Amino acid sequence: MIVIDNVDKWFGPVQVLSQCSTRIDAGEVVVVCGPSGSGKSTLIKCINGLEDFQNGQISVYGEQLHARGTNLCRLRARVGMVFQSFELYPHLTNLQNITLAPMKVLRRGRQEAEATANRLLERVGLSGHAQKYPHQMSGGQQQRVAIARALAMDPAVMLFDEPTSALDPEMVGEVLEVMVTLARDGMTMVVVTHEMGFARSVGSRVLFMDQGKIVEDRPCQEFFTDPRSERARSFLSKIVKH
Amino acid sequence: MSSQGMDWGIIPQNLPWLWEGMQLTLALTALANLGGMLIGTALAVARLGRFRPLALAAAVYVNVFRSVPIVLAVFWFYFMVPVLLGRPIGAFWSVLIAFVFFEAAYFSEIIRAGIQGVRSGQVAAARATGLTGWQVLRHVVLPQAVRAMTPVLMTRAIVIFQDTSLAVVVGLTDFLTAANVVADRDGRPIEMYAFVAIVYFVLSSLAELGARWSRKGQRA
Numbered sequence: 044m045i046v047i048d049n050v051d052k053w054f055g056p057v058q059v060l061s062q063c064s065t066r067i068d069a070g071e072v073v074v075v076c077g078p079s080g081s082g083k084s085t086l087i088k089c090i091n092g093l094e095d096f097q098n099g100q101i102s103v104y105g106e107q108l109h110a111r112g113t114n115l116c117r118l119r120a121r122v123g124m125v126f127q128s129f130e131l132y133p134h135l136t137n138l139q140n141i142t143l144a145p146m147k148v149l150r151r152g153r154q155e156a157e158a159t160a161n162r163l164l165e166r167v168g169l170s171g172h173a174q175k176y177p178h179q180m181s182g183g184q185q186q187r188v189a190i191a192r193a194l195a196m197d198p199a200v201m202l203f204d205e206p207t208s209a210l211d212p213e214m215v216g217e218v219l220e221v222m223v224t225l226a227r228d229g230m231t232m233v234v235v236t237h238e239m240g241f242a243r244s245v246g247s248r249v250l251f252m253d254q255g256k257i258v259e260d261r262p263c264q265e266f267f268t269d270p271r272s273e274r275a276r277s278f279l280s281k282i283v284k285h
Numbered sequence: 286m287s288s289q290g291m292d293w294g295i296i297p298q299n300l301p302w303l304w305e306g307m308q309l310t311l312a313l314t315a316l317a318n319l320g321g322m323l324i325g326t327a328l329a330v331a332r333l334g335r336f337r338p339l340a341l342a343a344a345v346y347v348n349v350f351r352s353v354p355i356v357l358a359v360f361w362f363y364f365m366v367p368v369l370l371g372r373p374i375g376a377f378w379s380v381l382i383a384f385v386f387f388e389a390a391y392f393s394e395i396i397r398a399g400i401q402g403v404r405s406g407q408v409a410a411a412r413a414t415g416l417t418g419w420q421v422l423r424h425v426v427l428p429q430a431v432r433a434m435t436p437v438l439m440t441r442a443i444v445i446f447q448d449t450s451l452a453v454v455v456g457l458t459d460f461l462t463a464a465n466v467v468a469d470r471d472g473r474p475i476e477m478y479a480f481v482a483i484v485y486f487v488l489s490s491l492a493e494l495g496a497r498w499s500r501k502g503q504r505a
Binding site for chain 1: 404406407409410411412413414415416417420424425428429432
């Protein structure tokens with residue numbers, strides 16, 4: 044479904060991704076972890092073309108990201124994304140946040156889009172909040188609306204960029220719960236996170252990154268019980284200890 | 286025609302004439318704001334866009350207009366537009382065009398700052414849902430930018446309202462000029478100019494209050 048082939052990326056003179064290769068199949072939940080600055084977020088932003096890369100190739104559903112004639116907008120419409128800082132549109136209600144792209148990109152009628160939006164709000168446990176504005180809700184609630192917004196496009200894969208890192212501890216659970224349900228329903232997911240509990244319960248694979256490289260790419264259980272690299276071992280010992 | 290004491294009766298007597306001047310002032314203010322904002326938005330988008338030549342051209346435009354006095358712009362358009370078009374278009378239209386093109390430079394700077402003030406994450410989130418560049422601008426960036434810049438835009442609108450009195454240099458009779466005519470003819474400058482000052486003050490304050498009130502409404 045997604046093939047990442049030998050991708051290099053530089054920010055000016057700094058190489059942030061180095062020979063990254065992996066593939067993600069339908070139904071997989073791939074957890075990307077590693078120390079900060081290791082290129083995790085950059086890697087998943089390359090998947091939907093939010094970040095450019097210099098060498099290598101990425102294809103999504105067989106469509107090359109950099110090929111001529113690839114319609115990036117159409118491709119992005121099939122790849123949902125959830126951001127660390129939610130990024131709900133502050134001038135729109137939750138309902139309007141969710142219906143904007145389906146109406147403008149998929150050309151759905153208002154009624155259909157709103158019906159879908161209400162169904163999704165219910166799915167993330169926020170029915171009754173349709174007419175509120177983002178600033179009237181807690182961070183955890185906002186992130187759940189952001190997940191609903193991404194789901195409204197019927198994506199075939201969802202990218203999560205540290206979805207719980209900006210949340211107060213007591214709100215992390217409600218967002219993870221939605222993500223776990225999503226994973227159990229068979230959604231293909233790529234999740235940058237440090238929530239190892241989430242990784243253990245629903246993750247199918249772990250990509251461990253360090254200094255722009257994918258150091259380990261292994262099934263979750265193996266990674267946690269028997270990390271191969273010294274770097275991964277020390278990383279795990281630091282975050283699992285507490 | 287005595288100049289002893291004040292004669293405030295002069296104002297009601299001349300209200301119809303003054304109202305005619307005010308109509309010109311208001312029409313010029315409204316159209317100059319509208320046109321200036323439209324062209325200003327286009328200039329701001331061009332300056333922030335990726336197409337270098339267009340961005341550069343917009344930057345030159347803005348900097349040239351911001352470095353000349355508005356009276357010069359008024360004169361220039363008054364004399365140049367007929368030459369360019371090959372026919373006269375009348376004082377009102379040439380003044381209006383001058384104001385629109387001149388104010389567009391100021392509006393573009395206000396709007397550019399407003400657009401740049403919108404968090405880049407908002408753009409990323411909108412693009413990630415498949416919206417095109419234009420749709421992102423139209424539905425996500427501009428609405429937020431406009432909200433943030435409303436106070437500055439209103440200040441500029443009030444400046445334009447006051448600056449329209451410059452229409453006198455090409456022979457138009459705006460509100461101030463109308464009052465000036467009466468003041469000279471009847472020898473009542475103090476009454477007339479006091480009245481003019483009060484009217485400008487009241488209208489400008491009302492506009493300010495209106496802007497504040499509309500911002501409160503938006504936040505609800």
